[in-house]
Amino acid sequence: MYTIGQVANFLGVSRDTLKFYEEKELVKPKQNMGNGYRKYNHFDIYDITTVNFYREIDIEIKKIQELRKSKSIEGIHSLLEEKEQEVLQEIEYKKLLLKKLQIVKEDCEKIKQFLGQYIVKEMKPLEIKGEIEHFTAYDEYDTLKKNADSLKKAVTLTSLRRVISFNEEGMIEDKFIIVRKVEDPDEEIEGEILSHPKCIYTIMEDGRWSTGGKNIDHDVEASIRNVAIEKGYDLSGQVYINLLLTTYEDGLERVFLEIYAPIK
Structure with a gap:
């Protein structure tokens, strides 16, 4: 027979953990009614190591309690398969999260490199999934929720492109x-x-920190026209604007817009 201190020591768990297991009826050591001390036998050791194993593979306490009551080998196999699917999904x-983080890091590099600069660049293929009449057309946002590329349930604006025709x-x-974004050129595409x-590609800054809240549409159009005239480019009459990144300075938003203006 072992004391709680001995068990905690050689199994590498705390006394509080052992008491918690006991409260949840995952281990049932005998208790001396005279002094209240717990005594653990080798079957209790089996129980503790089994609970530790299932906790290590992130099986919740409720499931372990079910196992403690009764579970066939087939039942255990089914439980482990269920957990395996959860882990694979995670x-x-x-x-996807890592990819998203890497994309945002790349966007930060774009801002440092191209803010206020103008180059000729390809706008890589995009599949059109839907259309929203205007930014304030909130009743149309269900289309965005349905078609947006998102990691969880949060609706972001990264799937939106503003299109200005002029x-x-x-x-x-x-x-x-x-x-x-069309990642694989050979994949089957449903939309246009x-x-x-x-x-003409550039990054421009919007937001109250840099603009004082004024509309920059005229600045975007004027700067694109000036570059086109200077370089002898023939504009197609459209500008595609992507919200690249938002941050804050002195409590005011700084919004960085990625801009593509197709040339003929």
């Missing part, structure tokens, strides 16, 4: 499209593919 989620007289249309091999 691994897939972590992979002519020599100015803006003629302003809408939002819901898109998905949007792609432009040559665009």
